[in-house]
Amino acid sequence: MSGDGGGRGNNGGKGGGGGNGVLRRVLRNPLGLVSAVVLALIVLAVLFAPLLSPQGPNVASLRDSFGGPTGGHPLGFDSAGRDMVARLLYGGRNTLGGALLALVVALVIGVPSGLLAGYRGGRFDAAASWVVNLVMALPAMVVLLASRAILGPTVWVLMVVLGVLISPSFFRLVRGVVAGVRGELYVDAARVAGLSDARIVARHVLIVVRAPIIIQTALVAGIAIGLQAGLEFLGVGSGSTPTWGAMLNEAFGNIQRAPTMIVWPGLALGLTSASLVLLASALRDALEDRGAPAARRKARRGGSGLVSSELASPELVSPGLVSSEPAPSESVLSESAPSEPAPSGPVSGEVGERAELLSVRGLRVAYDLADGTVKEVVHGVDIDVRAGEIVGLVGESGSGKTQTAFSVLGILPEGGRVAGGSVTVAGTEIVGLDERAHRALRGTVVAYVPQEPMSNLDPSFTIGTQLTEPMRYKLKISRAEARKRALDLLRQVEITDPERVFASYPHQISGGMAQRVLIAGAMSCDPDLLIADEPTTALDVLVQAEVLGLLRRLQRERGMGVLLVTHNLGVVADVCDRVAVMHDGRIVETGTAEQILHAPEEPYTRRLLGAVLDRAPARGAWKGETA
């Protein structure tokens, strides 16, 4: 963690952070390697121009004008009899040097002001953002032409102006990233740890903006070179200094007489710009890859809320499709047909007798990892849910309980798949079922209540729209009818002012209210089976008690089967009829709530119960200073 970053622009040094690893990853990427090598060669060639070049860039001999390649002059001569290789090498110095100048100016203006605006916010932020918007509104070419007229035709001055014009792209980037970091708990922790603002910025903030700045720098460098060459091509630059753009201009003027002359500056510009863009993308892959494992934790498929999971495509209801769907599962159907609607036996773990509503047998869930290996997270789970009962699926994080629930819904996150076993929902085998047929089941047969109510409501639509839309698709009812049903549902989930909630946006209601709305949404198409994934974990205890009571009541009234995923044994005692305890991807124990909570047989279940603090004695009163 001491990488001093090699000083790219002014953003490398501070903070450190595994610069070597990034470099290695960039070079392992073939495109990254090629573009880095090409860029390095160009830069080296330009730097060592005096050594490589046969003569000075302005040494002209009219005798040689438009002369072809000769021994000491491999690319021949231009219209004034100047050596092309020398023009290219020295011209590269000016072109790349100019772009570098523009970049440095843009970075020096954009990065510190972006840091300050993002970190401090307030007035400076408002003023700086106003200025930046103004600069962005200016047409760059016009400003450049005007400034040439005022400041004179030196390429360096123009590049400073160009730097000012592109600084907003850095300002905006840095400001956005920093404003996000400022809210992180680790920044608060650093403040509490007694770090000064300067130190917090250096240690915690720069490290986060470093990667985006590097990527942006490579991209902007390409743009700066292009703009500069464009100016020179138009003849706006300084006439006497050799640049690639000026060479293009000259070659274009003589394109009839010496058509190949345009190739070399064009090639130099093209190679440089393309390498910069490719390098930027390789850098992005390398730098942003670092965050991937952390991001995966939150990668739980977002689109599982009201609208997305229950919004069926309209053609689903067409009879042809529906009748063709159960075909692959027919064999399973006939197998499970004879099984009686089992009279709620106490334990359902026994393989063989399968519940009608939901029956999972030997379910295995696996993830394909980035390095090509496969990781199995659920190893052969059996679980049954019958109509009219609530089955708790209990386990700690990483036990595979949510993966099991997602498999039933067919919404495993990216990379996950059911690797084996059988899952039947109301007689339909859903393992291997195509997405369209599966979607037809969701909402009408099986519905879902998620853990995070707020993130499962779309902030840009009213509650009413989000409730009625799925019903209109799924049940083919009119808008008015859907509205009536939705209001009725809101009443059923004990919302006192359904009209107001119906017209509200998600940000206008509380988390508990949002969860009631989602429950109403789950009920909207009369499902037989409800999958509730930690439905009360994000809620306040008081609200939790109300929502659990509500779930219990609705489940009884409708005779629904519920699979309730939870880590809370109190919730199990409150509402579950039966319980399956899950650990490391396996069900370790199944039984009625009484059996599991009061006479657990497995050591793991006992350990879990041992950690419950309900019965632990309260800490005694304070007896004075102990130390």
Next chain:
Amino acid sequence: MSDVENLLAVEDLHVSFPGRGRGRRAARTDVLNGVSLAVRPGETLGLVGGSGSGKTTLGRAILGLVPARSGTITFAGERIDGATPRRRRTLSRDLQVVFQDPYTSLNPSLTIGDTLSEPLLAQGLSRAEARGRVAGLLERVHLPSDSAARLPREFSGGQRQRVAIARALAIGPRLIVCDEPVSALDLTTQQTVLELLLEIQEGTGVSYLFVSHDLAVVRFVSHRVAVIHQGVIVETGDAAEVTERPQHVYTRSLLLAAPVADVAEQRARREAFERERAAG
């Protein structure tokens, strides 16, 4: 309580957040409406409340992360509300924090060793001294000594929370604000982290302000419990007293709403909860 000097005393604290918009249209939100509480040396005060009750804001106000509108915060006899940034930085020697979310409270790109030496360096220790202390800190929170060179993502939630506790302990503080330190953790992990907090308190005599929504957790670690509701402390008392014989109606409903892992007892609680709700 008057016979002992309080380590921390909060008197009639008001905290508000400005509303959106400008001028008169900006309606301010009052989060704390006159909170008073005190923590004695070596004591744990549990602060319980529902979401939006202001419990987290109270902790943040004590740490100086949000400004107080009125009222006083006194630490070891000194007013610290409105302390200068410079004074705040030295205060961090005595006043520390453990946040709820062990995933976002550690900088993902700093090694555990860097995270732990940060407060030490800020207090003026040399890099070598800081490195030396880190090993001891890791041992205190029962993490393997090779953890220092590793990144947070290699650790589980419970282990990360141990790192956060070690960071809080680094400078030997007298009060640690624990903001829901175990509510993101699994049941079995939760227990071991709570036991670690108790063990550290016995060893160092540090005081805790333990903020949580979970009455069972709070009564396990706290000598005294304060219940906060809508920015006001509604009840304070010894842990057993408040959690077994609550006086205030809000505390009572909080207690009845918390489900217990016992089918018969929970049924009784559930009935009582529904009764209270029907009555109220």
